[in-house]
Amino acid sequence: MEFWQAIAHTETDQLVDVARLAEELGFGAVTVGDHFVTPARIDSPYPYTADQVPWIAPEDSMPDPMVLAAAIAQVTRRLRYFVTCYVLPMREPLSAAKAVSSAAVLSGNRLILGVGVGWMREEFTLVGQDFSTRGRRCDEMLEILAKLLGGGMVEHHGEFYDFPPVQMSPVPDRPVPILIAGHSDAAFRRAARFDGWSAAHYDASEVPALVARFRKIWSSSGRNASGRSNGSPQVAVALEREPSLDDCKRLEDAGVTSIIHMPLTFHGEATSTFERKRAALEGFAERVIVPRR
Numbered sequence: 001m002e003f004w005q006a007i008a009h010t011e012t013d014q015l016v017d018v019a020r021l022a023e024e025l026g027f028g029a030v031t032v033g034d035h036f037v038t039p040a041r042i043d044s045p046y047p048y049t050a051d052q053v054p055w056i057a058p059e060d061s062m063p064d065p066m067v068l069a070a071a072i073a074q075v076t077r078r079l080r081y082f083v084t085c086y087v088l089p090m091r092e093p094l095s096a097a098k099a100v101s102s103a104a105v106l107s108g109n110r111l112i113l114g115v116g117v118g119w120m121r122e123e124f125t126l127v128g129q130d131f132s133t134r135g136r137r138c139d140e141m142l143e144i145l146a147k148l149l150g151g152g153m154v155e156h157h158g159e160f161y162d163f164p165p166v167q168m169s170p171v172p173d174r175p176v177p178i179l180i181a182g183h184s185d186a187a188f189r190r191a192a193r194f195d196g197w198s199a200a201h202y203d204a205s206e207v208p209a210l211v212a213r214f215r216k217i218w219s220s221s222g223r224n225a226s227g228r229s230n231g232s233p234q235v236a237v238a239l240e241r242e243p244s245l246d247d248c249k250r251l252e253d254a255g256v257t258s259i260i261h262m263p264l265t266f267h268g269e270a271t272s273t274f275e276r277k278r279a280a281l282e283g284f285a286e287r288v289i290v291p292r293r
Contacts, residue, residue: 030081073108079110100145115180192214
């Protein structure tokens with residue numbers, strides 16, 4: 001099992017330092033979210049809190065995730081970078097593919113792409129994308145992404161998107177791992193076609209049953225749509241509270257491959273110094289990462 005550090009909402013001037021620190025302490029990756037803007041009024045229900053109210057604030061720092069991936073890659077050596085989750089259907093497919101391809105190349109194949117269909121109707125409206133067709137468009141965009149990042153001249157003729165032979169360059173020299181977010185059966189079926197599942201904001205006791213549901217769908221899917229081996233899936237989980245060593249053992253036995261350690265902002269500290277973050281990450285590493293080695 002690996003441990004990944006969420007850096008979503010981290011103050012912009014601390015992002016690079018926190019990423020360096022995470023690598024030093026033995027975290028396998030850092031993780032970020034994806035939003036263009038935060039509307040003053042959000043009526044869309046947030047699916048990952050009990051009261052369905054999102055925990056994002058308008059002033060939270062959220063740089064473009066692919067730009068940030070390239071920046072962090074230049075100051076780290078092995079640390080991977082997980083976008084959880086990149087809302088593909090909020091975007092036009094060619095520009096999304098270009099951003100993903102560039103980040104994967106510039107990071108030396110350290111990008112892990114988490115993909116979701118999104119929950120905030122207001123944000124889709126702002127960028128002129130249809131919220132009601134986002135699931136079907138996401139599936140088609142994933143097809144386009146695989147074509148373009150595979151290199152060479154490709155074309156596409158689908159339900160929503162159509163383009164003649166084109167070639168994208170540069171492209172990574174290996175497939176970008178793709179984890180699918182969401183906990184509906186549709187999300188699990190989509191995840192079974194790629195490399196695994198990304199889960200957000202659950203209690204540790206809820207996770208084994210969810211992973212069992214996902215793995216059942218994964219096992220029945222045969223070979224995934226991307227043509228990759230359908231062996232053991234990756235499962236990355238962000239928890240509501242810091243896990244104990246016993247939690248980690250139970251989750252690993254259930255099939256979880258990575259636990260995402262949430263930032264201080266998730267626990268009510270809207271802002272904090274780098275030294276405060278250092279203490280929090282070092283404490284987690286001492287309590288959980290080091291004993292697990």
